[in-house]
Amino acid sequence: MPLHVPPAPAPALRSVLAALGSPTAVREPRTPALRSHQGPLTPELPLPVHVLDEITGGGRPPRTRLTGWRFLIRSADRAVAAADTVLTPDGWTFSHFFEGPYLSSTERALRHAEAMPAAYQPRLLSIPALYMLTLWLHGDPTADATAGSPDPSDVLVPLAPAPPGIAAHRPCTVADLLPVLSLRLQPVPAAPLLGQPA
Known part of the structure; x- marks a missing residue:
C-alpha cells in the first residue's frame, strides 16, 4: 500500500527552499554532499519528528x-542530505542540513514500508535517552500528523544504527517494542559502596 505522507506546513517547506538557495547554508561543513553537488536539489517526503x-x-x-x-x-533518484525545521515563536523555520547513517536508513525503511499490506502515515519518533530514531508507521493515514501518541498497533522500525540489542530495520508493533524500551529507560540502581551493607 502506498504511504500517506502528510503535508508539511507551508512555512517549513519555504524555509528549506530558501536554505537550499543560500550558498552559506548549503556550504556548511557537515554536508559535503551538498557542497560538492551539481544539479537541482528538491526537498521531498516531509516527515513530522516526534520525541x-x-x-x-x-x-x-x-x-x-x-x-x-x-x-x-x-x-535525481537518491537522497543526498536531509533538512530539519523547527517551530519558533515566529513560526516554522529552517534549522540545519545534515548527512549520516540515518539518511540511508530512513530511505530503506520507507521503501520497505511502501511494500507493507496496510496503509500507514509515516512519522519519525526520536528516543533521545537511547540515542535511537525510528520510523513510526501510524495506522490512521488521515490522522493529524502533528498530534497523537503511538497506538499499540502502530509499527516502529528502528533505524540504523540502533542501540545494542535492538534490531535495526525489524518492524515491531508499539505493543511489542515499548516494554523493551521501558526496561532500557529505567534508571540503574546505584551500587552500594564498599563496606556498606547491600
Missing part, C-alpha cells in the same frame, strides 16, 4: 511531542 518524552505504563499511551519536520533532499 518520546515518557513511557507512562499502566496501559496509557507513551507521551510524545512534535519537535520539527524533516525533509529528504533529493538529487
Whole structure:
C-alpha cells in the first residue's frame, strides 16, 4: 500500500527552499554532499519528528511531542542530505542540513514500508535517552500528523544504527517494542559502596 505522507506546513517547506538557495547554508561543513553537488536539489517526503518524552505504563499511551519536520533532499533518484525545521515563536523555520547513517536508513525503511499490506502515515519518533530514531508507521493515514501518541498497533522500525540489542530495520508493533524500551529507560540502581551493607 502506498504511504500517506502528510503535508508539511507551508512555512517549513519555504524555509528549506530558501536554505537550499543560500550558498552559506548549503556550504556548511557537515554536508559535503551538498557542497560538492551539481544539479537541482528538491526537498521531498516531509516527515513530522516526534520525541518520546515518557513511557507512562499502566496501559496509557507513551507521551510524545512534535519537535520539527524533516525533509529528504533529493538529487535525481537518491537522497543526498536531509533538512530539519523547527517551530519558533515566529513560526516554522529552517534549522540545519545534515548527512549520516540515518539518511540511508530512513530511505530503506520507507521503501520497505511502501511494500507493507496496510496503509500507514509515516512519522519519525526520536528516543533521545537511547540515542535511537525510528520510523513510526501510524495506522490512521488521515490522522493529524502533528498530534497523537503511538497506538499499540502502530509499527516502529528502528533505524540504523540502533542501540545494542535492538534490531535495526525489524518492524515491531508499539505493543511489542515499548516494554523493551521501558526496561532500557529505567534508571540503574546505584551500587552500594564498599563496606556498606547491600
